[in-house]
Amino acid sequence: MTALSSLIEQKLTALGSILCQSFPETDIHVITQHIQQYQQEKSHPIGRLGYAVAMSEFVEKVLQKQPHLLAQWWEKSPTFAEYEQYSARLNNQLANISDEVAFYKTLRIFRNIEMAKLSFCQSLNLATVEEIFIRLSQLAESLIIAARDWLYRQACEEMGTPLDEQGKAQPLYILGMGKLGGFELNFSSDIDLIFTYPTQGETNIEGSRARKPVDNAKFFTRLGQRLISALDDFTVDGFVYRVDMRLRPFGENGALALSFAAMEQYYQDQGRDWERYAMIKGRILGAQSDDPNITYLEKMLRPFVYRRYIDFSVIQSLREMKGKIEREVRRRGLKENIKLGAGGIREVEFIAQVFQLIRGGREIALQQQSLLHILPKITQLGLITPTQYQHLRESYLFLRRVENSLQAINDQQTQTLPTHDIDQWRLIEACRHFTCLDEQNQQIERHYIIENWQDFHRTLQQMQEKVRAVFNQLIGEETEENREKENQWLDFLEADFDDIAQMLQESDIQPEDINEILNKLGQFKENLHRRVIGNRGREVLAQLMPTVFSLIFKQENYRTLLPRILHLIEKISSRTTYLELLLENPQALRQVIELSAQSQLIADQLAQHPILLDELLNTESLRHPLPFTQYADELQQYLLRLPQDDEEQFINALRQFKQATLLRVAAADILGALPVMKVSDHLTYLAEAIIQSVVNLAWKQVSARFGVPQHLQHGEKNFLVVGYGKLGGIELGYKSDLDLVFLYEAMEGQTVGGKKIIDNNQFYLKLAQKIVSIFSLNTSAGVLYDIDMRLRPSGEAGLLGCSLSAFENYQLNEAWTWEKQALVRARPVFGEASLREKFEAIRQRVLSTPRDGATLRQEVSAMREKMFTHLSHSQDNEFNIKTDRGGITDIEFIAQYLMLAYAPQNPALTRWSDNVRIFESMAKAGIIHQSDATQLKQCYVDLRNNIHHLNLLGKNAVVSNDELITERTFIKQFWDKLFH
Structure with a gap:
């Protein structure tokens, strides 16, 4: 590069003269000879020095004022590793200074020398x-x-x-x-x-x-x-x-x-x-x-x-900030500004920081200052794609290289591209190749084809276009889709009763439905007037409602859908951030409409817990839910992202995780991605993951106060949670509570390591109490699960937890037949493997105990009759799928009776706790015909499927009396064959 070569020689000659003036013993002829010999050799100190001062007027000025530094660099080039420990070196220089003049001078000289060193290292890569x-x-x-x-x-x-x-x-x-x-x-x-x-x-x-x-x-x-x-x-x-x-x-x-x-x-x-x-x-x-x-x-x-909730209000705020910057850029003619212009450094910063402001309260990994540390975190969270991450990282590093090289020329704060030829050549030379880090923090050389100013400008423009594309996609102006409103709804918030009636007449609503819809819309507007919405909230609502109405009235069931969505909008109307979420994410809004159209449960969940709206941003995850076997790990990772010193937020997070997962499962159910058996698998393993976290949290709190039982080894708890009923049978539904029993391995002794010493049995009782307390705590995110402890030994009169030996003694010698029936559907859901094995052995011994067949039939039949009398309240034209004859309870009692009747002769039958596999094992053992087992399983799955979908619609498990006739008839016939 001729221009730069000439500049190097000119700069070195000037510095050589300064060197000779400052050190008279220096031979000017030797200096001149060295300049001619080494000026183009970047491996030689003189060549490096010439290149550094040619790239930066500032470095030249510092060396002119610091001849001793010039002499050092003439003989030996600085290296990056030499220049650190700034504080120690600066404090040494300030230690003996007592007057302000010397203080000011020391600070400035130190700064200038160290900045010159960094410019040297930057120029030489x-x-x-x-x-x-x-x-x-x-x-x-x-x-x-x-x-x-x-x-x-x-x-x-x-x-x-x-x-x-x-x-x-x-x-x-x-x-x-x-x-x-x-x-x-x-x-x-x-x-x-x-x-x-x-x-x-x-x-x-x-x-x-x-x-x-x-x-x-x-x-x-x-x-x-x-x-x-x-x-x-x-x-x-x-x-x-x-x-x-x-x-x-x-x-x-x-x-x-x-x-x-x-x-x-x-x-x-x-x-x-x-x-x-x-x-x-x-x-x-x-x-x-x-x-x-x-x-x-x-x-x-x-x-x-960092707000605790998902805060989408910042998108509009940052957009407005960006708009002000762009207006300033236009006003001041700063289009060539690499920081503030389109696709510039500020836009990369906005992209990273908008996610920090939106989600930083729930994702502790986002609570840091460095942009290059944030970008991979938001990629890992799925907020930007790997391709977007690579584009942003590469563009940002290129732009920062341009910015620093530009400012190092003359120590001036500028981000505007130069018009002077020499400065343009400096940028070309600085940006054609430079060193940076890759995604694995390994040093790499980036090379760009930049031979002239046009090449540089083209490369810079490519980088800016990559940034601008990501910025527009994530934060940019409202999309055309957002701006396309059904004209008749544009002024809905300002419209009076007659205007709304006119809007309805201009829409596709059936004429006979207009009065009903008009009343609902009028009531909605009346309710809005009672809420504190604020100016920004009203602006967002005015933009959002036309799209909402146009989507609702395209649905066939708009009469039932409208009140669900109006209820949701009303609930979130005073929380602008959720309105903005729906406005900024048309796909999420469509998903809300689609799912609410098919599920009252989902609509109610979203209205009660608006934070769940965030889950609808990723529609792909709704159709492909996480494998249920990963829930425990997923929950653990979710909790690790929270501040660990905030107990209330930790407990709230458990509820939010449950609600978010339940929403995804319900969506996958509605969208046909999950059959009924898999729905129950997901809901059951979700509950187990939450039980594990609750027990660990309770253990941490109780042991912090009382220590732990002395006999325990590191990591041991010797504590077992047993799931009964639908949890034990891996058959949880959307509204199921949890039937739990707490057991522990009894050892004489006391606790150690706490503020107060207590007996081991007392420790486990306090642990059980704390677990129930955490589950039952009603926070802003709701109750975690309703817990039913009535199946523990002695029921409500018994202690919350008991030892394994006491449990076995009770089951063998005191338990009623209905308690043994309940034990059929029991299995460990938390605890060490050794305790699980002990429980399974106890369960098998109890279920395999010989019993009189006639007495068993009479007691099981009597218990079923008692349940029917107390629980079934159906009208003559209704059928309760759970409690009426021919329903779910009959099938459960059939499975329990078969187990209790035939396990004494074949203990291997006790292996399973779920009804489907119990029927399979009974058929395999020749106790019932294979065709009967198949029919029982099919009836059971069909009935459960109906209950699931009724739950999604927000209805009880009741259908018309003329439905499910085939299933009910078969179940009644099989019941009669067993018990009569």
Whole structure:
């Protein structure tokens, strides 16, 4: 490259003259000879030096002012690894400085030299793009903290030491915002700072020059002012950093430094969306991990930034911010700006940060500052595709390479492409190939075909187009699909009764349905007036409702669908974020309509728990639900993404996981992706996964207070949860409760390691109580499961838990026949393998105990008659699928009777707890005919299928008396054959 070659020679000649002037012993002829010989050799120090100063006027200026540094580089090139430990080296230089002039000078010279070194390493590709902006950030942080500490000591000598009420010294904490907070600083960035201190108080003037104390607010305001001057003032040695304090509470009109309490009050009461966005990258500079004030400050700020719920309101807020930026770009003619222009750096930041704001409260992995760390996390969560991730990462690194190379030319904060030929050649040279990290954090060389300015511009444009495509897809302007509204519904919220009637007449609604629909819409509008919606909520609702109505009235069952959707909209009308979710995601809205049209249960769940709307964004997962065997692992991973110190959020998360999974299963059921047996498998394994998490949580809480039984080995609990009924039979439905029994391995002794020692039996009883308490706790996400403990030994009069030996004794010697029937459908759902085996052995012994056949038939038949009398309340024209004769209960009693009657002769029959496999094993043993077993199984599946779908419709398990005649007839005939 001729232009650059000529520039290298010119720069080296000028530096050679400076070298000779500064060191008279230097031979000018030798210098000139070396320049001619090595200027084009990048492997030689002189060639490297020439290339670095040709790429950066700033580096040349630093070397002109620091001849000793020039002499060093002339002989030996700097390497990236040499330049770290900024804090230690800077503090050593400041240690013996006592006057402000020397202090200012030291800061500036240190900054300039270290920046020159980083520019050298950048130009020569001695470090990756990522390493450069991380090191730039570390340098800035070291200068800020060193300056703060030096000035703090001076301020304490002058005004005294600021104290809290307990007499403890108060430090100044500095929040680094923007790219400084994210370790992504540009070469010539401003630094955005916020100053804060722990508490109000006043200074202790003992040992200082002060005559009287000053309050902490005054002390820290003065300290902040001096720190800004130390960094920002321009002297003969330049400046350290341009400081921007406008991100502090109340902006330019706010106090320069606020106490923690004032900060918290501000962000609770007045914090705005753009401040949430800015605070994502907020990081406490110079943080010490053992400082409780830092822990408090971070915990205090987190809820402002990361909401506990899915927060889609930020999409519109960020879109509006982006719109303002674009208008500013047009107004100021900044289309060539690589940061603010279309597809620029800011759009990549918006993409990452919109997901942090939406989901960061529920996904702890998103609660970090670095963009390059966030991108893979949002990819793993399925929020962007791997292709989108690769496009964003590559484009971002290219844009940052351009930005840093551009700013390093003359240490100027610019993101606008140059018009000067030499600067254009500098960018071409910097961007044709450079080092960065790949997805596995391995160094790679990126190469681009860039031979001239047109090539550079084309490559840059390709990168920006990739970013813009992803941005438009995720955050961009509202889609045409969103804007296409049925005209007659556009003014629905402002329309009066007559206007709505006219709208209905212009639609495809049947004339005979108009009055009914009109009344429902009128009632809906009346209900909306009673709710606090807010201006933004009303705007979103006005945009959303036309689309909602057009989708509803395309459905055949619009009469039943309309009240379901109106109920949902009414429930979420005061929570704008959910309205925006539906507005921003037309596919999710269509999914709500489709599923609600077929399921009252889903409509009710969405209305009661709007957070579930988030689950509808991924329609593919609804048609292909997670394998039920993975629920335990999935739940564990889900819980690990939450802050581990927030117990309430942990318990809420269990309920949300259950509701979200139930929604996906119901959707797959409706969409035909799951048969009835698989639906029950999913619901049963979901319950088991939640039981496991609840037991572990209860164990953690109880053992924190009482320790654990002394005999236990590490990781042991010796605690067993047994599922009865539908849980035990792997036959849970959508509305099933959980029949549980708690057992444990009894050992004499006491607990160890807790605040209070208790007897082992008492420990397990407290554990059982805590488990029931967690299940029954009614939080904002609802009750986890209704728990039925009446099948435990002695029923409601018995203890919540008992030992395995006591359980066996009760079952063999005291249990009623109906309790043995219940044991048929019992199986362990939590506990160590050894305890499960012991329970199975007890169950087999009990079920295999010889019993009189006639007595057994009489007792089972009597119990069935008693249940029918007490539970069946059907009308003459109705059939209750569960409780009426010929229904589910008859089939269950048949399976239980067969087990109790024939297991004594064939103990292997006790292996299964579910009805379908019990019938199969009975046929295989020759106890019933294969055709009867097949027919019983089919009847059972058909009846359960009906119940599932009635549940989805929000109805009880009751049908017309003229339905299911074939199934009922066969079941009654088989019952009569067994019991009469």
